[in-house]
Amino acid sequence: MAATEAAAPLSGVGLAATPEAAPAGWTAITASVEGAAANLGKGFGHKGGAFLCVSGGAEAAPGPVVTDVLVLSERSPQPPGYTRAPEFPELRPGLSRKKRLYVKLSPPAAAATAVFALQLSSRSKALPHHMKIGEVGNFAIWCKKGPVVRAPAEGQPLSAGLKQLSLSDQSARGGVRRGPEHEALADSSIYGLSAMDGVPFALHPRFQSKLRSSSTGSLADLSVKSLAYIEREYDYGFVVERTAAARLPPGVC
Template sequence: MAAAAEGAPLTGIGLALGLAAVPAGWSAITATAEGAAAGLAKGFGHKGTGYLCVRTGGAQVAPVVTDVQVLSDRSPHPSGYTRAPEFPEPRAAVSRKKRIYVRLQPREAAATAVFDVQLSAKSSALPLYMKIGEIGGFALWCKKGPLSEPLSLQQLSLRAPASPQGAPAAPTSPKRAPGALHDAGSIYGLSAMDGVPFALHPRFESRLGPSSTALLTDLTVKSLADIEREYHYAFVVERTAAARLPPSVC
């Protein structure tokens, strides 16, 4: 079973001496990744069954778990880590062959966090998970990921932020005039030629000067009848060939 909700970083990892000892706000991992019972009976230092438990609540204000280590009881306490809590508090005379240490950091100072931990058989491999060590006869795995900045309600809203009281309102885009081809106040109404100055090539400036009307004197305007008379074609050859008759001279 998954130990953490998708998208919520862990804010605590601990050990409970039984299901009844799991405190409020914590969840016990009762099954391995293969579906077997996940009781930590071996090497847990007591006759009952212990369980690995995690916490995800209060992730916005509570420190998040950024790393996990499993060390023997003879290993020195790693710097920057705290020992995972046990529920209820362990007695000093009880020995633990393996200990779990976690590194907690404020959410705003952490780039990555632990989002899930699972137990599996020692010979198994869990894709996308990193093996931390072995405890209670199982392999301990964790899944890390980057932390995303929580969005505020104002960022999620499509409305523009309200201006402070007394501050001048932001200028609005000019309204679209009736019959206008496009709205110049909107980027969606701009064409590729907007803002490009119009200029003629120097080659044509002399021909289109004050005496540009002289260019029109060489033009001949023809009517439709003139065009039909000039380009009239009777199709005599085509009609003769179609009728299969010898051509006649008229």
């Protein structure tokens, strides 16, 4: 089968002598994008065959991810930070190989980008949105990279008071008078809440001492006057002003 892009980064890249030799959890790439049989055996020194195989994806267990893949000649030194790709079954160490496959693995937390797919094509074909990593025989090997999406860190647990808060609770509206349009939205949105709803009132300790030292007797003597009482007490008919205005000559007015 041709490789398809995984929903999660690859966790391994290797070589299998046959598609059936790929271990459980690994998928062999048996065809190029053009549909040709993707046997890379001669290029990697295998007499019978060699098929690229990959592991990983959404169902893979948590672990390192593939961040880069290289195809180098057997005379090139092994790059720092890279490991030889596993082979199934493992070939004899002294066997000559024209090409060697190297893989770089990194923890997901330390990886900005990773390899999500490998593709094979003819050497003359270009694959959009893919990066060419080398050529083996009549094939070009391409990889597709993407950003590593990390799961958000778990936040602090909510307090019991916040868990019990309900937007539909009439008491949480704080007695604020609202129009009909706000009352219609209060049960299903945050319009029914103010910034001070649910915040208990408490006097700062600095002012509590002043309150205790003040005269409580004078506070007890205070009386509350109604609006009608105030209007009667301070009623003023402007009689003097009207009388004075009536005595003025007509030209002055």
